[in-house]
Amino acid sequence: MYFYCTTKIKNYYKVGIAESLERVKKRLTSYRSSNPNVKIHFFSDVGHHGEYLEYSFKNKFRDYRIGRSECYKLKYDVIYKHFLKYIHKFNLLHHYWYHNTLYISNYYIDKYTPDNEYKLTEKETDKFTLISGFIPVAKMNILGRRSRKKVQKLWKHEVKILDFKNIPLKKYENKYYKHLKEKWYGCMRGYADNEMEKFYDREFQIKQIFKQTGWNGLHDYVNKKVFNEINKIKKGFIKKYPSDSVGIRFLDRSEQRPLESLAFHRRKLIKNLLKEKHDFLDLLSAISEHFPSNDKLEYQNNLSALIQRIAYKAPEDINTSLVNLFKQIEKSQNIDKRLISQSKRKILKSSLKLVKK
Secondary structure, eight states, rough: OEEEEOOTTTEEEEEEESSSHHHHHHHHHTTTTTTTTTOOEEEEGGGGGGHHHHHHHHHHGGGGGGTTSSEBBBHHHHHHHHHHHHHHHHTTTSSEEEEEEEEEEEEEHHHOOOOOOOOOOOOTTTOOOOTTTTEEEEEEEEEEESSSSSOEEEEEEEEEOOOOSSOHHHHHHHHHHHHHHHHHSOOHHHHHHHHHHHHHHHHHOEEEEEEESSTTTHHHHHHHHHHHHHHHSSTSSSOOOOOOTTTOOOGGSSTTOOOGOOHHHHHHHHHHHHHHOOOOOHHHHHHHHHOTTHHHHHHHHHHHHHHHHHHSSOHHHHHHHHHHHHHHHHHHHHHHHHHHHHHHHHHHHHHHHHHHH
């Protein structure tokens, strides 16, 4: 199951779950019918936790939800941190698997909230599947098989993992991108694949062999192993929601508990901090439509209403200037109203004279 979050639409973000990255791509295509410029801000494989993760947004942030949709007027940073704390609680990283190669987010290198914008076009999700913002840290291969019984066959599975203790993630990231530049981009497919396998074999020093009938359990094992290794080398780096107490109600879990359960003064403060705002330039563009150049009175009315709305928040000296401007507009409005009224009376008198004749 994949979790995803779109880029900003007006003053909200849309989150959701899908069965695969391909399904995320299809969802994105449907969103573009009404919002052509929308992209995916981040995505991640979340295993079987997708549905409850989606519930956590509905429950915890219900004051920010738009109707019954999956759209939230939350700041992007808040969405991402909630997502991280949720999956970290279950020993998962921001990651995805492709052809038994584990890719983790660059977040675990520099702790920056990912600022990618994925169009998820064929170019981004082609046969190479090297998606920006992720680095490979583990690989699984089948080495061979041996028969234990006539019916059942055990396969040899090799797991190779990056040695996080002895190879700093930043240093490894530089090596990886250098390899891509020199022996991947622009190279023949067969040569590039072969060189990439050599790179994995050279860099992934932790190697284990498992004998079993299939891949069952190996992905979960590697996910947990990598999580624990990163948690060791970056103490305090991985923030997560606390474990559940025995018998705790679903809505009392820390990741599900609504923010409205907080004290009123704290809830109001937090709500202002978390709520996403409209992009200022988009807002100005929308407001400008209400200031017609061919209607002086409407222009003045709307401008005075805008000043009244924002003046009380302004610093003292700016507030004084805005109040003076408001008074000038009000004075001008009264003059214009008298002129319009006089003009109307003249037109009415002229009409009455015509009628009498």
